[in-house]
Amino acid sequence: MxxxxRIRHYRMLRGMTQKALGIAAGFPPETADIRIAQYESGARxxxxxxxxxxxxxxxxxxxxxxxPRIKSHEVLKQLLLALEDEYGLTVTIMITKNNER
Incomplete structure (x- = not known):
């Protein structure tokens, strides 16, 4: 994502308008909603x-x-194990015949 x-997702969870978020982030009220809309749409x-x-x-x-930028299988593995520890997820890492994960 x-x-x-992600910005839009959390903004909606908080029940905030684009303008309210923009103002809270320090943008001028006249352009606050436009700036947030640009970030949410991917234009900026x-x-x-x-x-x-x-x-x-x-x-x-x-x-x-x-x-997140995941640069290797080992980094991904460590991330998944950390998520497992922190959130109680169950992670299964499978190795195929060609040693691919």
Whole structure:
């Protein structure tokens, strides 16, 4: 899920309008809704600093608005195991005949 879709998801969960989120993030009231609409639609991509500004009024951590970059199978495995520990998920890692996962 893209950062824009994540922003929209959490905004809707909080019952916030685009304008309210934009103002809470520090945008001028005249353009607050337009800016949030641009991020949610993917027309613009927020930088890390802005994700932090948006995360606070949404009540989430900035990392919840970003798309994780997984660079290897081992990194993915560690991420899945961490999710298993933190959220009680059950992760099954299967290795095929060709040693593919």
């Amino acid at each position: 893209s950062p824009g879709r 991509t927020p930088k890390r600093e802005l994700l932090c500004q948006l995360a606070a009024p949404l009540g989430v951590s900035p990392s919840q608005l970003t798309v």
